[in-house]
Amino acid sequence: MTLPKNTICLWYHSEAEAAARFYAEVFPDSAVKAIHHAPSDYPSGKEGDVLTVEFSVLGIPCLGLNGGPAFTHSEAFSFQVSTEDQEETDRYWNAIVANGGQESACGWCKDKWGISWQITPRALIEALAAGGAEAKRAFEAMMTMHKIDVATIEAARKG
Template identity: 80%
Template sequence: MAKNTICLWYDKDAEAAARFYAETFPDSAVSAIHRAPSDYPSGKAGDVLTVEFTVAGVACLGLNGGPIFKHNEAFSFQIATDDQEETNRYWNAIIGNGGQESACGWCKDR
């Protein structure tokens, strides 16, 4: 694991998010999925607790921490592209997967 890892809090969709990023951006992958060894107050044995993944070479940890904290535009991945075609490909992947257009040319994933 990298010395500095971005931790992203999810309600319960860390694995789906990590797989989406890995399929969408180059130099991205899911490297480990950690499951609960037994039942716990808000879940069952086998539930995904954390997911280790990279997005464009940046180490990330997805934490299924529950509904307490919500994602917003205060955190974002900024991906440099070589041309408009590459930009459009990422934009369409994000918007086409339940994302939304946002202000000033930004978009947010689901």
């Protein structure tokens, strides 16, 4: 087994396996790689409970740790997923929100485990990179949105 040099560790109360399986179903190049059980009792679990889950999200290696309720997620960490079009944006956004997640502003949403996701169409990234008045119009349009509407961003970009 080859371990990646760097892995993102995500703390879950007790549902790391469910989260990893959900991500593997929703996102391409994602998989549950291994499930490790606790060799003995620990503060938030018992011997034999799922302790860690090795998985990947869009090719990024992750480790889910069932560490109990001591820590919670915040928007200070998020996965930013760049999408090609409205269909792909809708697919990811709707999967996260419909599975117990919640919408936020400017293309952000949160999954049912508290992980934040930025579902960001390439059209928005390109509009903001253009700079000047074009970027300002796209940015102002984005600020009114929850899920990003590609057609509205493109129209704002053109003026």
